[in-house]
Amino acid sequence: MQKIWSVSGRSIAVSAIALALTACQSMRGPEPVAQSNIPxxxxxxxxxxxxxxxxxxxxFAxxxxxxxxxxxxxxxxxxxxxxxxxxxxxxxxxxxQNNQLPSIGVTGSVLRQDTATTRGASSAYNVGLGVTAYELDFWGRVxxxxxxxxxxxxxxxxARDATQIALIGQVAQAWVAYSYANANLKLADQTLKTQLESYNLNKKRFDVGIDSEVPVRQAQISVETARxxxxxxxxxxxxxxxxLNLLVGEQVPSSLLPSQRVTKVTSSTALSAGLPSDLLSNRPDIRAAEYRLSAAGANIAVAKAALFPSIRLTGSAGYGSTELSDLFKSGSFAWSxxxxxxxxxxxxxxxxxxIKISETDQKIALSxxxxxxxxxxxxxxxxLAVRQNIADRVAAQRRLVDATNTTYRLSNARFRAGIDSYLTVLDAQRxxxxxxQGLLLLEQANLNNQIEVYKTLGGGLKATTNQQVVAPASSAERQTAQ
Structure with a gap:
């Protein structure tokens, strides 16, 4: 009789595990369709x-x-x-993933007790392998x-990939910003020298009685403004x-800092955007949102599975005896x-x-x-809209710089010749x-825009062009493919 029950018990256990592996099903419903209205x-x-x-x-060049x-x-x-x-x-x-497999451990115990039904104290020794509360995943919860x-x-x-793309853009723009901060400093230094020359000239004219003190004070205002x-x-x-040091995470060596104004950041002549559908695969922040939407669908399946009975299996096999010396002898084997x-x-x-909460979370993830x-x-x-017009703006600003420099040069010559007052020179200088300053600002904006186009289109994840970046399929995509 014991042999019959042993064979039957093993059959039941094997059948239960096989049924759990083959009959489990997911409560997951169809994935919602995004209405993004892309151009x-x-x-x-x-x-x-x-x-x-x-x-x-x-x-980058x-x-x-x-x-x-x-x-x-x-x-x-x-x-x-x-x-x-x-x-x-x-x-x-x-x-x-490990929770889908039974957890097996070694168990051992020694129990010494004295009860009213026994004469004197008795001992019990047990050692074996055990499976504790292994859930049979009939409804796909696990x-x-x-x-x-x-x-x-x-x-x-x-999200880490999106952080890298953002970091590439931020570091490149900070590197350019350092260059143009130096360029503006050089322009201010040059302007200060010019203003000091004008101030000294006006002071000499005042000292000899040619002009009043007003041009001297006007020149002084310009000098202090330049300082x-x-x-x-x-x-x-x-x-x-x-x-730049903060973004890099350490002190950037001076040899890697631009000593002159940066005029070119990329060797690409045309910043093409490709097809709009390319953006969906190139932008990791979009992929991250898609994965979160898939995770919300899996949560719905977990909540639905909680409506159904859950079955957990507990078992053990080993040896038990009242005497330690008899623990591993024949006849002491026991299982449950x-x-x-x-x-x-x-x-x-x-x-x-x-379930309602999980469904609402999915709607939020879809939005x-x-x-x-x-x-x-x-x-x-x-x-891309900035890219479309930035070149015309830079060209116009350069023509404006040429015109204002010519005006300043002519006004200064007329002032030295005694034809015009210093007020005309001062206005031309300003x-x-x-x-x-406006030209430097636009040139920096032009370079920043080239970096921005590259970043917003999803560039910066690969070090070299021949690298392949493949996004793994989400659980929803894997379920659809099955």
């Missing part, structure tokens, strides 16, 4: 392959900038934190938890370097196996409310996914100085 084409963009397909080491970018990718603390978040999400996914953890991990990895600008731009140079059943009857609607797509296209179109 059919970009405004004023050059045709061809998206510039985002270029690696940053080939997009200056080798010093490329070395600074490499330093930032190795040392930036935000990027390091994002990488650690990936490790954390990966371990969380590993835990949920598998859905694993899918949610997988999507969370993939979303975290995509204030010099001090301001010295501060901007220091702040630009501080920002048994399921525990949890049937939800009445919880005042809590489980159904959890955020659509917003991520729309925001990405808005950023790309804004950058106009010329403002035009020079």
């Amino acid at each position: 059919q084409n970009y405004i004023g963009a050059a045709s061809g392959t998206s510039v985002a397909e270029q690696g940053y080491k080939e997009f 200056d080798q010093r900038l490329i070395q600074v970018l490499d330093l930032a990718l190795n040392n930036n603390r935000d990027l390091r934190t994002a990488a650690l978040n990936i490790e954390r999400a990966q371990q969380a996914y590993q835990i949920t 598998r859905s938890l694993k899918d949610n953890a997988l999507d969370t991990y993939l979303a975290t990895a995509s 204030s600008d010099v001090a301001e731009y010295k501060t901007q140079v220091a702040q630009a370097q501080n920002l 196996i048994g399921p525990s059943l949890d049937i939800p009857l009445w919880d005042w609607g809590t489980r159904k409310a959890n 955020e996914y659509e917003q991520a797509i729309q925001s990405a296209f808005r950023e790309a179109n804004d950058a 106009t010329s100085y403002a035009a020079e």
